[in-house]
Amino acid sequence: MSAKTRIVDLLGERALVVPALIATALTANEQAKYLLALLQMAAAQAENPQIPAPTLKAEREACGMEDAGLDRAIALTENDGGGQYHIPGAARIVKRLGELLTTMVAPLEKAEQPNAIEYAQRLARLIDTLPSGEGDMLDAPSIAAMTSGQPRAGDGLHVLVMDLHRDINRLQAAIANEDVAGAKAYGLDDADRAIVAAFMAGLNRTAALKFDHPGLDTVAARHGDTLLIQNDIGTTEAHVLVVKVTGHTVAVTYTDVHLSRLRFLQALCDGTDLAWQEVRTREAAALGDDDLFYMTLGTATAADVPGVCALLQRLASRIVFLIDWNKARKRLGLLVPNDTAVDILTWAAAYDFGHRAFLALGGERLVYDALEQAVKTPLRYGEPLHEMIGKDVARDYLRFVLQTTSTGLLQGQSAALIRDRVRAELFTHFRTADQRLLGICADHAAAVVRLASGLKAALRAAAGDKAVMLERNAIHAKLWESQADEAVKTLRATVRRLTGTEVFRQVIEQADDAADHLEEAAFQARLLFDAVPPETLPEPLLDLTDLAVESAQAYRQAVDLAPHVQRGNAQESVERFLEATDRIVTAEHQTDERHRAVTALLMATPDDYRRTHLLNGLSQSLERATDALQRAGLILRDHVLADVTFA
Structure with a gap:
């Protein structure tokens, strides 16, 4: 039994004409939505003439509307300042909308659907209330009433279009005379079936990922020289994907209430050769922003039928990821x-x-x-x-x-x-929080090393009559100290939420005291040579800078080694960690001695009181920095040994 005979057997003679009416109604649906979008965007253009006007030419051609004069309608729309818009072609647009909705009601009436009479009555009431568009003039409230897609705002052309579209799809699925890999289909030839099967192969490969969510129903039909494939995606009214295949050319029309999701689909289609037109929005400032959706058109021409199939298979496999x-x-x-x-x-x-x-x-x-x-x-x-x-x-x-x-x-x-x-x-x-927190401590320790090394280099250069280095170092030191502060803030915020990590706050805060003292030392060093001409610095003071660098480097090494000790690595890591912490303690003891030597030298040598004050302050800052690093190192050592190694 032929396909046509099976339809006649199932539905009676009206089945011969209903599929054609449905195909025509689906085209009318696209054209009606295009005209509603054109009216809304024309009103928006009249309110904002400074914005470049779109043409909607691609959308007009995609829906099969032949009136090329409409491409200039948006740009030529004018606002009379009294709430009226002059939209070229407005009268015939309004008339055409009535005709298109009549076309959409036709298949429901022919198939004697229960709600066909109600639709016809709704359409008649709406047509009676439509503006005439005389003189191609329309007002904002009339455009809003026609184009609003929000049922709560009352019945309107757009609401009726959406309701009709839904029931036309249901009717189309009901009269389909074959199933192609899960797609309801009618009027297909063998070439169509191969293409639809490829689309469904992609869809079915990922369809299970929607789980219990409704959606992904697919309908395919032949209309003239074009194969139409429509997928309902999910449950959102304005969420539609329609594919048209004409020869080896594929056109994908996609509408969505969420621009970010539309962009997401475009990104998912990378590699399919689909070229996307500019995204269109149906938001109109003059009419409010309650009614809004976005539309895009993607087209591609494949070399052959296998190329068309490959493109559609990839596209279809991505649809499930749009749901929710x-x-x-x-x-x-x-x-x-x-x-x-x-x-x-x-x-x-x-x-x-x-x-x-x-x-x-x-x-x-x-x-x-x-x-x-x-x-x-x-x-x-x-x-x-x-x-x-x-x-x-x-x-x-x-x-x-x-x-x-x-x-x-x-x-x-x-x-x-x-x-x-x-x-x-x-x-x-x-559980790996210790490693992350130690990473923050390591960043902070690196800043401390930079502070100590920069001061050492600058002071030794200044002793050779290059005091300009101290000015530069003071500027850099402020930056490094700020970086250290940011590390402290980051670690504190993390520690507040992580059980058993308070010790790392203690470690970094002690080390940050060292950073503060070293930045203060950089400031004092710059003032030293602002106040007094450069002279040879006391050797014990230069020794202090060497010890500060050694202490900072040992502390950084201890922090870097701590994660390896925690993970129970080789004994060598434990030994190196203990040696690093021991060097911190040794450097601190030696710093105490050199600080006393500086104090004794200053007391025994008559000197400018300003220079004496700054040299003593500089020595004291270095000594305090190594003290702080020793405290940080010992806290870290006790944690690693007591809480980790012997846990």
């Missing part, structure tokens, strides 16, 4: 910055994990439940995860969460098991 995308972005946005959330979703789509499982298992609540068991202070809902464990670590952890939830649900694992794995991974991140 904005919801997932918002949920992740409670944990990390928005750009990081988008990066995580992009990664999850690239590796075919998606985000629906993450949402199905609680979204951000899944993470906060794990956090409540991992941190020591009460959580505030919505408190960013990246402020607790760092942005990069938070990103990697959330990638793990999306991967684990997706693979877990696909494999039939229990929700409890998946939650336990998410919790265990978070504990792993917190």
Whole structure:
């Protein structure tokens, strides 16, 4: 039995004409939406004439509207200043909208659908209230009434278009005479079936990632020389993807209420050769911004049918990642910055994990439940995860969460098991907190070394009558000291949330005292040669700078070695760590001696009181810096040995 005969057998003689009416109605749907967008954007242009006017030419051609004069309508629209707009062609646009909606009602009437009469009555009432467009003049309220897609604002042409489109799709699915890999289809030839099968192969490969969410229903039909494929994506009214295949040319029309999700789809299609037209928005400042969606058109021409199939297979495999995308972005946005959330979703789509499982298992609540068991202070809902464990670590952890939830649900694992794995991974991140905090301490230690080394080099250059080095060093020292302060702030913020990490705050705060004293020493050294002409510096003072550098370098080495000791590495690491901390103590004792030598020399040598005061202050700052480094080093040593090595 032929396909046509099966339709006649199932639906009766009206089945011969209903598919054609549906195809025409779907074209009318696209043209009606184009005209509504044109009216709305014309009003917006009249209110903001300084903005370059779009033409919507690509959209007009894509929907098969032949009136090229409409391409200039937006640019030529004028505001009379009294709430009226002169829109070239307005009268015939209004008339054409009525005709297009009549075309959309026709297949429902012919198929004797239960709601066909209601649709016809709604259309009749709306046509009676339409403005005439006489003189091509329309006012803002009339345009708003026609173009609003919000049912709460009352019935209107756009609301009726959306309702009709939904029921036309349902009717199309009901009368489809064949199934092509899950797509409802009618009127296809063998070449069409191969293309639709390729689309469905891509869709079905990832469709399971929507889990229990409705959506992804696909309808395909032949209309003239064009194969139409439509996917309903999810449940959002203005969320539509339509594919047209004419010969080897593919045109993809995509509309979305979220611009960021539209951009996301474009990014997902990288590598498909789709060239996207400029994104169009249906926001009109003069009419308010309650009714808003974005539209884009992507086109590509393949070399042959296999090329068309490959493109559609890739495109279709990405559709599932659009479902609830904005919801997932918002949920992740409670944990990390928005750009990081988008990066995580992009990664999850690239590796075919998606985000629906993450949402199905609680979204951000899944993470906060794990956090409540991992941190020591009460959580505030919505408190960013990246402020607790760092942005990069938070990103990697959330990638793990999306991967684990997706693979877990696909494999039939229990929700409890998946939650336990998410919790265990978070504990792993917190168990490695010592390494992260020691990394911050290492950055701080590097700043301390720069402060000590810079002062040593500048003082020895100044002793050779190059006092300009002291001015430069004082400027650099202020910068290095500021960098050290930032490290302290970062570590304090992290320690507040990590159980058992208070010791690292103590270590870095002691080391930061050293940074402060060294920056003060740089300031005093600059004043020394501002107040008194350069002379040979006391040798004990130069010895102090050598010891300060040695102490800073030993402290930095101890901090760098501490993570290796903590991980229970070779005995050599333990020995080197202990030797570094011992050098800090030795340098501090020697500093005490050299500081006393400087004091004795200054008391025994008559000198300018300003120079004496500054030399003594400089010596004292260096001595205090090494004292602070010794305290930091000993605290770190006790923690590593008592709390780690012998734990």
